[in-house]
Amino acid sequence: MTFQSYFIPLVVALFLLSLESVAKSFELSYQHQQQTKTISVNQPSANRFEIAHELPQQLSLVTLDWPPYIDRNLCDNGWVFTLTAALFNELGFGISVEFFPWARSVRMAELGQADILFPEYFIEVTAPSDVIANSFRRNNLALSTPYAGGLIGLMIRENYKAPYDGTFQSIQGARIGVVRGYQNTPEFDKHLDLGFFNAIQARDDRQNLKLLLASRVDYIVADPNVVDYLLSHDERSDKNQIKFIEPAFQYNDFYYAISKRNAMWQSLQVKINAKLSEFEQAGTIKTIQQNAGKCAPAN
Template structure:
């Protein structure tokens, strides 16, 4: 009996491997943006875990690569390295010319980091005119904030990632930094170069906006089919309580 089972297993393994190989692949980029997406955590961040679980449940084989943000978006837009899309992204009307947006896959508060000893009082974006504000290159922020930057009446200073902006804030080279509050808390707890920020930096109590997170696929007929499958499975997993609702 044991030998028969062994022979059966040996016969089935190639068939199972072949079946796995025929699962359609979806190639995506993401970035180091902990705790949402990061290679430093076992599940590669809770947003990565959601994306992988949904694609796998929908019958796809997700291939996810970590890249700097500007490259993440550029490769998704051009199809370089066969990249079909990226995550996580904030919604912006300008991006819909090239990308399909999924249903929400997460969310968090976007705020302003500041020096603890130099708190800034503000109510409207116009109140921020006197200050230099750190932003990450190619990040979407809020519609009104980004419009103010384009119109030239908000002064910003760009960096390639949130860590660089926070270090500049620590050294007094910036007055404020636009940053997701969960990312801010994670970086101050885990990045050794930012440990002084635990006491020297804080999030301004006036928030910018609650931002939902999305998966983006470059527009095509195939992308529409894949996105429909993704959204359907996302809703099914949420209905079963296996993934939180992101409303």
């Protein structure tokens, strides 16, 4: 028997074994209009999840790992994932959700390689696209109505004497860590685009936090819930090393950003908005948030 006749079956066997080690499934539940509903979630690969793949209407969604809101290591992938699964289940769509670094997810949505990006912050109509030259982000994406959200502002090392007094003038030229592709706040982003700060870009919030801990930046822009989670789940870090500076920039709602490359984007926007309003009135979003973390171990 030749080497090839041994080698090829071995490669095939190892490939199938790798697929089996990744492929998983779990069930998540939510309550809506006094009914408890269960959804089956399949995970064919490390970063992809599929729900109701048999339905004729399918949507592709892209997101990021951003605990405690959404993350592949959270129970049911976090409450934002559960809300999204429930939302499109009620709308009768099957969905795939893929996790990527945020800048890549933004690129995919703006180019029409994905139908929906989430969770997004509000996007100003004048916010320039980093993906398509001479274009504004709102030319490429349509926003849903808002749902829940979190604070955003500056975080520093505990021993750093910050001159920040609530004005951007007080931190002009400061070294500030920002995550590539993030929409922060309209006012901050405007100053950022003008080169008002010495901005250092990070791949994600975890890397941004490392920049701050290593004193490579003076501040980072972040949601304090995200930073608290990352510090609490890193045995090497002391949660007391980092603190949030008051006043916060603002409270940022979350949105679904629908790609305008999808021919049905306007219809999708109307349907999503109507269902979010229904969820809000029924208390479904609040219940999903309250039940976050109460799930059975995945299979």
